[in-house]
Amino acid sequence: AQSVTQLDSHVSVSEGTPVLLRCNYSSSYSPSLFWYVQHPNKGLQLLLKYTSAATLVKGINGFEAEFKKSETSFHLTKPSAHMSDAAEYFCVVSEWGSSASKIIFGSGTRLSIRP
Amino acid sequence: ETGVTQSPTHLIKTRGQQVTLRCSSQSGHNTVSWYQQALGQGPQFIFQYYREEENGRGNFPPRFSGLQFPNYSSELNVNALELDDSALYLCASSSRGGKNTEAFFGQGTRLTVV
Numbered sequence: 001a002q003s004v005t006q007l008d009s010h011v012s013v014s015e016g017t018p019v020l021l022r023c024n025y026s027s028s029y030s031p032s033l034f035w036y037v038q039h040p041n042k043g044l045q046l047l048l049k050y051t052s053a054a055t056l057v058k059g060i061n062g063f064e065a066e067f068k069k070s071e072t073s074f075h076l077t078k079p080s081a082h083m084s085d086a087a088e089y090f091c092v093v094s095e096w097g098s099s100a101s102k103i104i105f106g107s108g109t110r111l112s113i114r115p
Numbered sequence: 116e117t118g119v120t121q122s123p124t125h126l127i128k129t130r131g132q133q134v135t136l137r138c139s140s141q142s143g144h145n146t147v148s149w150y151q152q153a154l155g156q157g158p159q160f161i162f163q164y165y166r167e168e169e170n171g172r173g174n175f176p177p178r179f180s181g182l183q184f185p186n187y188s189s190e191l192n193v194n195a196l197e198l199d200d201s202a203l204y205l206c207a208s209s210s211r212g213g214k215n216t217e218a219f220f221g222q223g224t225r226l227t228v229v
Contacts, residue, residue: 008172034217043205043220044205103148106157107156107157107158108157
């Protein structure tokens with residue numbers, strides 16, 4: 001069975017400092033992993049995805065994530081936070097290869113940026 | 116813009132009523148998934164439709180039902196509305212059949228049950 005755990009419900013960093021949002025997953029099959037961002041009163045936007053190609057994935061707006069199978073992790077990072085990065089971030093696992101593919105969301109991490 | 120459109124954007128219903136939410140999927144996508152996002156929580160999977168048949172369901176009661184049409188658009192129906200059904204309902208379309216199972220989300224329908 002799939003599951004996703006986002007280890008921090010809220011992260012606060014200063015503008016210009018690094019961002020780390022943590023995600024651990026479990027999956028019975030070969031998973032696809034995603035990070036989505038949700039700004040207030042807006043829909044979900046895909047930041048990046050891992051689908052068993054390169055383990056270091058680059059996304060939009062300077063975000064990256066590294067797939068570590070041994071640690072079952074897919075942490076999201078950004079070298080330098082910008083005020084516009086303040087939003088809710090969701091780690092998502094999609095199980096591929098099962099008869100009923102579905103997407104499971106983590107509970108979300110709210111990222112706040114201090115001036 | 117993802118090409119996934121949902122209607123209406125906002126809706127207020129009374130407890131016990133029925134509601135239908137609509138979703139037009141992105142061109143070329145044959146799979147539609149519905150999610151419920153309560154305030155302050157992550158989206159919860161309701162069900163998925165693939166080629167007009169339900170193909171996977173989350174932990175939601177039977178009063179949550181759906182349809183997918185030949186053009187792959189979809190409806191979510193909720194009967195006997197309860198106050199706890201108040202949430203943002205998100206539709207996601209994707210193209211099933213490979214590792215690239217990226218889903219594109221609509222802006223959602225915000226349902227308020229009073």
